[in-house]
Amino acid sequence: MTIDTDAVPTAKPATGILSGAYLWITVGACALVFLGAFESLAVTTVMPAVSADLDGERLYALAFAGPLATGVIGMAVAGNWADRRGPVAPLYASVGLFVIGLIVAGLAPSMEVLVAGRFAQGLGNGGLMVALYVVVARVYPRELHPAIFAGFAAAWVVPSLVGPTVAGAVTEIWSWHWVFLGVVFLVVPALLMVVPALRGLSGEGDATTPWAFGRLGWSVLAAVAVLALNLVGDLPGAGPVLAAAAVVVALVAVRALLPKGTLRAQRGLPSVLLVRGLAAAGFFGAQVYIPYLLTERYEVSPTVAGLSLTGGALAWSAAATVQGRMGARLSSVLAVRIGTVLVVVGVVLALVATVLAAPVVVIIVAWIVAGAGMGLMSPRTSALTLEMSAPENQGFNSSAMTVADSFGSALALAITGVLFTGLAAAGDPFIAVFAFAAIIALAAAVLAVRVAPRES
Template identity: 80%
Template structure:
């Protein structure tokens, strides 16, 4: 209709699905960061020091399986049943962890959380493709990006306060009610999406098997690096196995950076690997070398999170005035520039504020790149492949970050007698450089 207002993600027809979907993303991210804060207390309370690392590695590994299963299911039957199931598994995991009498049971709950949260993100991406017109995709993905970033600002503080006032159990149990409320907001928009898939799409049991192998390899990579003598060699084997296993989980040509969708998936994975591989060690650098308090060191991450959120909001408002291809290119360049500045800080002993400034630059790059790589993935997908490609996108995030964190952990240990921080940041810079070099390839080609 001439003169009609352009639709927005908070227009009356989209407002509740927007709020509910962003709330689900927010709660998944909040839980991840909250657990990082309270896990030392949990471990001490349950006597589970030996399972401490597994409580983090396990959800990351099972999340890959959840992503693949949900993607295949959504292609066959649409996103509704997979979304409900993923939320249900996530809630069950929260309940198990929150009521756990032992560390073993808590880790089992964490495994369920990872399985559910991995499937949840894939299902939400397919819901976005089915509910929102394409011109609103950058805006809703900006909302998702903000929902991931905001918990990094408040999550640790809230989790710490809840633990001190009541108990660490409520960090898990309190989220259950909030997840169910968020789901209620989403349900009205899902009523018209029942079905909608292609029932002739086969169940890919092969891909499921590869996802299990990839998860096991990533999990092993997180655990074998510290084994005296053979740890680095076992880590190399785990990397090779993981790369072989991930190939069937992403579009053909992804590991070769074929133009179009395969390059989008690879660049997204490399960007996530570079950013999160460096981010873990940035507060460590500031506390170890510059004697900053944990609170001050954490402000470097807060700056990056704010920059991510602001950049994601700006690109969402620009819409078609900023092409997705250009946003991905500039985003990777900014991530590379931020990590390169961090390398210089570690290598030349520059002032601590330069590292904090570097992370603002890198965060802005992720805010540009992440929402637009999501939009490109859906734009280059057909209705029959939205589930697979959404799963591939989230697998790239999880797999890339997990691999980078595991390899940097091995590298940090190996270079302990030299300069471990410099080695870790150089590796992250190499990954960011690869993403920036390959970014121009995201704009040509289509399909799976």
């Protein structure tokens, strides 16, 4: 998950987020965001080594799709819980689940156990981000909100730059186990920094707010359908039918979590969210297989494989910075259209490089192009979401934007997992994965023309 702040107006508050009153909670909250982001990016780098060590190729995609799917549940539960009881309890519970997931994954003797740990990580990380947003709203004055969200954004950028390389080096020097276990020793101090500022926030919610059991139920159903898709797709005989049924159930369930008309690409906000979800699906559906391809086919080290992701992250950050400085000179609608096209170009270039067995540098360049596209379009879809939201539905639409990211990526990874395992013996699974990701990215580029609201 990324936090885009370019469209948020800035102000000059009397005190800053690093002043005495806010120093420790700022450092601690940003550290928690940093560690969640680091873990997400680090696992992408080391998963080929994990898969080889645990003989877990069949569950490779599920290790990525699972946390994204369960994260949707974590977001829904934490948001509703925070509305009722304040952010403290959901924050503690989310951090606890995240730590449990790290420990289970780090000590996993089999791929099945590791995937279970990843499920817990997803629940915790999804809830953690929502709880932190509420903490910001309760602790910081409004004029400091742009600054703290900029801090969160920076906490995502830094792991993008160093996470893949550090994870690769840790795997080579020690073991992939420490990519999970090492983070545990950092999460606890980060939480302790936040604790003092949480005093007095317990019970600050509105106890009359009902539990949104319907919405929570739909989030669980969507997650279960995505997880089922990973498990039934390669079953002999009925596998394809069950997989298709799982996709249908997932799409029906997610409709309740998104504005009306999203899956029909209705012009305006629904298409903004759909395009964002499709672009994320195409990008991340391919990205998790980039290190796998490099280590499997090109026999490069995990550190070098991680550098390919670092290039994409640098391009994402640079493009986001450029579009932010351009401001109104570059319309949000045009930025989304250009960005989605760049994602298509990057994924297609990776596909062509795989087909032709091109040099490693071509794949790295491909991911730089794709990363630049995401950096250009992602902040502007956030801006468009806010522009098209009324005060009474800003919370729902912001949540829907996050769900579109996570669900789109999770569903794409589930499908690519089915393709990869199904073609592992009969064909080239990497070509199939990149081809599917290219089709999804192309759909985002085609539908990008509908993000502009209908003229009255």
